[in-house]
Amino acid sequence: MFFLSEKLEFPPVEEANMEGLLAVGGDLSPERLLLAYRNGIFPWFSEDTLILWWSPDPRxxxxxxxxxxxxxxxxxxxxxxxxxxxxxxxxxxxxxxxxxxxxxxxxxxxxxxxxxxxxxxxxxxxxxxxxxxxxxxxxxxxxxxxxxxxxxxxxxxxxxxxxxxxxxxxxxxxxxxxxxxxxxxxxxxxxxxxxxxxxxxxxxxxxxxxxxx
Incomplete structure (x- = not known):
């Protein structure tokens, strides 16, 4: 599992697991959100979890x-x-x-x-x-x-x-x-x-x- 740091980056989407979960953590800054969407990644999590980033296959x-x-x-x-x-x-x-x-x-x-x-x-x-x-x-x-x-x-x-x-x-x-x-x-x-x-x-x-x- 890839844990995001303050650095504005994501791992390749091919590294997502079978459910499509790609990375954990980071933030929801406009810059990170736009980078995510432009690379086929989106956030999806609940109140009691860390930020989870997904890129499911198929889409x-x-x-x-x-x-x-x-x-x-x-x-x-x-x-x-x-x-x-x-x-x-x-x-x-x-x-x-x-x-x-x-x-x-x-x-x-x-x-x-x-x-x-x-x-x-x-x-x-x-x-x-x-x-x-x-x-x-x-x-x-x-x-x-x-x-x-x-x-x-x-x-x-x-x-x-x-x-x-x-x-x-x-x-x-x-x-x-x-x-x-x-x-x-x-x-x-x-x-x-x-x-x-x-x-x-x-x-x-x-x-x-x-x-x-």
């Missing part, structure tokens, strides 16, 4: 052009039910993602330390949020780290049916229009798979991330 990604939109969602998209904004309520989206109840999960990995770190990234223009509104109420949203050609999705929440799907579909459309390569979804979930996300080998993920075909 879950969503290519924007492959977003899967059901007939029912097409009807919602064509209606005026939801409205989308960007970076209007970043801290609120962050807090909602941390507090939303999730099946099979106790507590949250979006710790107080993590919230502080992503607020700093937001102030620097890297961490962004998308908010979904219904009748002037915030009912869903997502946030992540924008690398300029890859969007690293971190978390989403929904207080009403289809709100987070709406956000992800709108995000995919925007990213496709602007030539982004993919959305990094990190780990497999059936929900993401139903929306078109897929697992690819880490070697392929890193090549795409670094601009190598």
């Amino acid at each position: 879950m990604v969503l290519f924007p052009e492959k977003i899967r939109i059901s007939k029912s969602m097409r009807k919602i998209l064509a209606s005026n039910r939801f409205k989308l904004t960007k970076n209007q309520k970043f801290e609120e989206v962050l807090l909602q993602c941390a507090n939303i109840a999730r099946d099979g999960q106790e507590g949250t990995w979006i710790t107080t330390e993590m919230q502080f770190a992503y607020k700093r990234l937001h102030r620097q223009g890297y961490a962004v949020s998308y908010e979904v509104w219904e009748n002037s109420n915030l009912v869903g949203g997502l946030y992540g780290v924008d690398l300029g050609n890859v969007f690293c999705g971190e978390s989403m929440f929904s207080k009403t049916s289809n709100a987070s799907k709406f956000a992800l579909i709108k995000l995919a459309g925007e990213l496709q229009k602007n030539g982004y390569k993919f959305i990094d979804c990190q780990l497999h979930t059936k929900h993401l798979e139903s929306l078109g996300a897929e697992e690819i080998p880490r070697t392929q993920f890193v090549k795409l991330l670094k601009g190598k075909n």
